[in-house]
Amino acid sequence: MSISPETAIEAGEGQVFNGWVRVVLDIPIFGDFDYRSSQPLPIGTRVIVPFGNRKMVGLVAGWPASPSINPEQIKDIDEVLDDTPPLPPDWMRLAIFAATYYRRPLGEVVLPALPASLKQVSAYQGKRSDGGPVRRMDKKRPPAVRKVSGEAKVPVLNPEQQAALDALLSTTGNHTLLLHGVTGSGKTEVYVRAITETLRRNRQVLLLVPEINLTPQLERTLRTRLGSHDDDPLAVLHSGLATGSRLRAWMRVQREQASVLLGTRLAIFTPMPRLGLIIVDEEHDTSYKQQDGLRYSARDLAVWRGRDLDIPVLLGSATPSLETWRHAQTGQYGYARLSQRATDVALPEIQLVDTRRQKLEQGFSPQALEAMTRCLENGQQALVFINRRGYAPVLNCSSCGWVTQCQRCTAYMVLHRSRQASHYLQCHHCGMRAPVPRHCPDCGDLDLKPMGRGTQRIEVFLEQHFPAARLARIDADSTRRKGSADQLFDQVHAGEIDILVGTQMVAKGHDFLNLGLVVVLNADAMLFAQDFRAPERLFAQLMQVAGRAGRHGQTGKVMVQTEYPEQPLYQALCKHDYPGFADHALLERESVGLPPYAYQALLMAEARELARALDFLKQAAQLPEQFPDGYPTAATVTRYDPVPLRVVRVANVERAQLLLESPHRPALQAFLSTWSRQLPDLARQCRVRHTLEIDPLEI
Numbered sequence: 236m237s238i239s240p241e242t243a244i245e246a247g248e249g250q251v252f253n254g255w256v257r258v259v260l261d262i263p264i265f266g267d268f269d270y271r272s273s274q275p276l277p278i279g280t281r282v283i284v285p286f287g288n289r290k291m292v293g294l295v296a297g298w299p300a301s302p303s304i305n306p307e308q309i310k311d312i313d314e315v316l317d318d319t320p321p322l323p324p325d326w327m328r329l330a331i332f333a334a335t336y337y338r339r340p341l342g343e344v345v346l347p348a349l350p351a352s353l354k355q356v357s358a359y360q361g362k363r364s365d366g367g368p369v370r371r372m373d374k375k376r377p378p379a380v381r382k383v384s385g386e387a388k389v390p391v392l393n394p395e396q397q398a399a400l401d402a403l404l405s406t407t408g409n410h411t412l413l414l415h416g417v418t419g420s421g422k423t424e425v426y427v428r429a430i431t432e433t434l435r436r437n438r439q440v441l442l443l444v445p446e447i448n449l450t451p452q453l454e455r456t457l458r459t460r461l462g463s464h465d466d467d468p469l470a471v472l473h474s475g476l477a478t479g480s481r482l483r484a485w486m487r488v489q490r491e492q493a494s495v496l497l498g499t500r501l502a503i504f505t506p507m508p509r510l511g512l513i514i515v516d517e518e519h520d521t522s523y524k525q526q527d528g529l530r531y532s533a534r535d536l537a538v539w540r541g542r543d544l545d546i547p548v549l550l551g552s553a554t555p556s557l558e559t560w561r562h563a564q565t566g567q568y569g570y571a572r573l574s575q576r577a578t579d580v581a582l583p584e585i586q587l588v589d590t591r592r593q594k595l596e597q598g599f600s601p602q603a604l605e606a607m608t609r610c611l612e613n614g615q616q617a618l619v620f621i622n623r624r625g626y627a628p629v630l631n632c633s634s635c636g637w638v639t640q641c642q643r644c645t646a647y648m649v650l651h652r653s654r655q656a657s658h659y660l661q662c663h664h665c666g667m668r669a670p671v672p673r674h675c676p677d678c679g680d681l682d683l684k685p686m687g688r689g690t691q692r693i694e695v696f697l698e699q700h701f702p703a704a705r706l707a708r709i710d711a712d713s714t715r716r717k718g719s720a721d722q723l724f725d726q727v728h729a730g731e732i733d734i735l736v737g738t739q740m741v742a743k744g745h746d747f748l749n750l751g752l753v754v755v756l757n758a759d760a761m762l763f764a765q766d767f768r769a770p771e772r773l774f775a776q777l778m779q780v781a782g783r784a785g786r787h788g789q790t791g792k793v794m795v796q797t798e799y800p801e802q803p804l805y806q807a808l809c810k811h812d813y814p815g816f817a818d819h820a821l822l823e824r825e826s827v828g829l830p831p832y833a834y835q836a837l838l839m840a841e842a843r844e845l846a847r848a849l850d851f852l853k854q855a856a857q858l859p860e861q862f863p864d865g866y867p868t869a870a871t872v873t874r875y876d877p878v879p880l881r882v883v884r885v886a887n888v889e890r891a892q893l894l895l896e897s898p899h900r901p902a903l904q905a906f907l908s909t910w911s912r913q914l915p916d917l918a919r920q921c922r923v924r925h926t927l928e929i930d931p932l933e934i
Contacts, residue, residue: 255302256312258284258293259342261354264915266340267303268293271311279322281349283314283356292354294322294345316359318369319489326506329540336904337929338911339529347528348504350482368482389460390577392428396421399571400428403549409542413518413563414551416573417582417811418782419746422551423453424577426514427460429549430495434461434468438511438546439488440495443502443533445520447475448720448740450497453516457495472498472505475717500525500533503540511546513537517743518550518559519775521932530928553782553813554775557824558831560817576786583753583784583791585809587800597696598688603754603794604700611704611733615751615789619693619736620780623757624710625649626658626692627685632675634682643667645884651712652691665886693756694736704733709741742780753784755795762799765881766933767829770804774816777808830930834900836907837931838893838914842923845879845889851921852877852893858917861909872897872906894934 252275258268270284280295290313302309322345334344352358352368359367392400403412403425416422430440442457444450454471461468470484470493487493489506496502500523515523515534523533534550541548550559550568563570576582586602593600598621610617629647630639639648641662648660648669660669674681685692694708707713707723714720720740726732730749735741761773777795785791797805807816825832838855840848856874875894883889897903911927918925 251300252298253300255299255309256282256295257297257299258282258312259296259340259345260284260286260291260293261342261346262286262340263343264340265912269299269302269304269309271306271309273311274315276312276315277321278324279327281316281319281353282312283316283359284312285310290356290360292316292346292356293342296327296341296345314359316353316367318367319353319486323506323508325540325544326504328543329504329536332539332543333529333531333536337529337531338907338927344529348501350485351478352482369486390421390424392424393421393575393577395571395573395575396425396428396577399425399573400432402569402571403429403547404432406547409545409547410569411538411541411548411550411562411567412569412571413555413559414549414571414573415555415563415813416551416553417576418553418779419576419578419580419582419786420553420573421577422516422573423456425573426516426549426551427456429512429514430457431460433512434494436511437509438494439491439507439509440512440514441502441505441507441510441537442495442497442514443516443523443537444497444499445517445522445743446740447473447499448714448724449516449743449745450499451721451724452745453497457497461495468494470496472496472502474499474501500531503533503536510540510544512549513541513546514549514551516551519552519554519556520743521772524932530926530931532930535930554778555813555817557771557817557821561821561831578787580785580787581790582811583781583793585781585793585795585811587805587809588794588796589798589800590796591798596700598693598756598796599696599754600794600796603796606752606792606794607701607734607754610752610792611701613751613789614749616727616730616732616747616749617734617752617754618741618747618750618780618783619697619734619754619756620738620742621688621690621693621736621756622738622776623687623689623760624691624712624738625661625663625689626652626695627689628687629685630660630671630683631686632678632680632683634680635675635678637675637677638686641665641667643884643887644882646882649689650685652695664882688756690736690738697734697736701734705731706734706736707732709735709737711738711740714740739776739780741783742776745783746786747783748787750784750786751789751791753780753791753793755780755793758795759797759799762802762804767824768932771820774804774808774813778811778813781808828896828898833896833898834903835931835934836895836903837928837934838895839880839890839926839928840877840892840918840921840923841888841890841925842921843887843889845883845891847921848889848891848923849877849879851918851923851925852891854917854921855914855925856893858910858913860906862905863908866905871899872903892934 255269256272256276258270276295282293283290284293330344334341346354399414414422433440457469470487472484488496515537518534525531538548562568588600588602590600607617627650630650639660641648644662644664646664648662651659651661658671690708690710709723727735761769781793784793840851842848873896877891877893880890
């Protein structure tokens with residue numbers, strides 16, 4: 236019998252120790268890894284074991300009654316790591332569920348979820364064998380004081396906020412509540428009150444945010460309201476922290492020295508002994524879905540963890556995902572509405588600018604430039620939103636039609652502007668860089684022109700058009716250095732920036748005090764995308780970025796340039812009518828059987844030749860349909876034809892995909908439980924790499 240999440244056990248519940256322990260390792264295979272132990276080791280204990288010609292850190296996952304191979308071939312455990320307590324049963328249950336649902340070996344779940352130094356053999360053996368990374372930490376820090384600081388001014392809740400808080404905390408046990416609040420409606424204040432009450436009950440709180448750049452503002456708010464730095468109840472955890480800082484935050488929460496954990500999606504796997512509340516801010520955000528390794532949804536795991544621990548879960552958003560919205564409409568989730576801004580300021584006016592007959596100046600309509608001029612004259616800030624970084628998406632020869640095609644990908648190389656050096660070309664898929672050619676490589680023409688616009692080209696134009704204005708650009712290029720994003724946002728909040736140019740990094744979570752105008756460029760690019768979820772993402776993105784305007788003081792204004800002003804999506808946007816948009820979108824999804832009325836899995840194959848990837852997928856689609864014993868054979872799972880991805884080649888690797896779909900989630904999971912086990916052998920035979928993703932967000 237092979238190790239799998241379904242067969243993992245909890246030691247101590249009727250199990251007898253016979254000298255063997257089953258250990259899971261961070262390797263991409265389902266297999267038996269039994270070792271000899273001189274003592275019964277609790278489930279969740281970390282150990283160092285020999286594996287092949289190397290040593291690895293693994294996790295004890297069971298006590299087999301007998302080993303799965305010849306006992307003479309079984310090796311002894313090399314070392315038991317006791318610098319941290321065994322991972323608790325509830326944490327193991329979460330990991331087992333994640334491995335089962337997302338169809339990954341348990342070792343690929345439990346080990347990557349740990350801080351890096353806790354799974355490195357070198358941290359315990361060899362030159363650094365001084366007791367392990369945890370013993371090198373300061374153990375003398377006292378537990379955090381779990382009380383509310385009396386120094387911060389606490390705002391008065393309005394009736395809608397109070398009703399939402401009561402709905403969350405007035406009942407005991409598990410219930411998931413959707414807090415649907417318009418931008419600026421005070422969702423954060425509801426979070427803080429819920430956290431405060433949970434701490435009074437001597438329980439811990441997990442607060443998830445979708446992106447790293449959203450943590451500083453929330454961190455400041457929580458530190459102000461929850462206590463002084465000396466008795467810090469707050470820990471912050473995200474991938475941008477140094478290894479030591481991540482370990483320290485993880486340990487403070489596990490040791491109950493911190494009562495509140497603020498983190499991105501990886502924080503969902505942090506052991507919290509007294510967890511009493513989980514909050515998922517911006518629950519609709521696609522950043523909660525991991526896109527490599529274990530492709531989990533932190534939001535969905537948060538809901539499962541709440542049910543497992545019988546504690547409340549709060550999902551907050553101005554634009555909930557359609558799955559969450561449907562759960563709330565059908566009564567599976569509770570629902571609370573914040574319909575007005577907390578500051579008694581009206582929602583921003585949203586104006587559609589029809590650009591079909593307009594003469595645009597570097598992508599700007601005359602109306603947009605005039606509105607920016609008035610905004611600056613009134614002493615307010617303006618935000619230009621365009622979700623495309625770089626200077627221009629492509630460089631083109633007007634004589635022969637040559638374009639900057641990436642040599643390793645079926646994608647264009649983007650023109651980037653550098654202040655320190657000359658311009659350069661970069662592929663956003665494989666990262667390849669190249670200098671800008673002096674002439675066309677095909678015909679020799681010197682007249683190469685940029686086509687389209689990115690944030691850098693917009694920034695250059697605005698510097699010329701508004702020479703007296705102070706500009707800042709916030710995108711993935713301008714915030715590469717550690718701390719640079721925080722510094723730029725601090726300048727905006729301090730009023731040191733007049734015009735902000737940014738991508739989706741600026742669209743959500745930021746409370747700009749003096750932002751009077753938002754101009755949206757190139758919104759139509761997502762309107763007719765191939766992915767059926769693109770309109771949902773576009774509406775959420777536009778609602779979020781529109782919500783940055785006019786949050787304090789005068790009413791803000793939002794101008795969306797479009798060639799399709801009659802589109803229902805834009806019409807609903809102008810009315811701030813998320814329920815209208817969501818209900819219409821759900822009707823469309825239901826009519827064609829798309830999620831949330833169907834459940835999907837996506838098998839992707841990568842190979843040097845596309846034909847090989849497609850052949851693997853065709854053979855996978857023809858594998859026999861097997862369901863577990865006792866499962867109804869009438870269950871339906873549709874396997875669509877394999878197709879190449881839209882961007883077929885990335886870094887000289889060809890890619891294709893196979894979509895699986897069922898109207899019933901249990902049927903799909905039952906099918907995958909046996910079908911997915913056949914894929915590794917088939918992939919080795921076909922010489923391809925494969926990835927199976929459950930509930931894919933992009934197809």
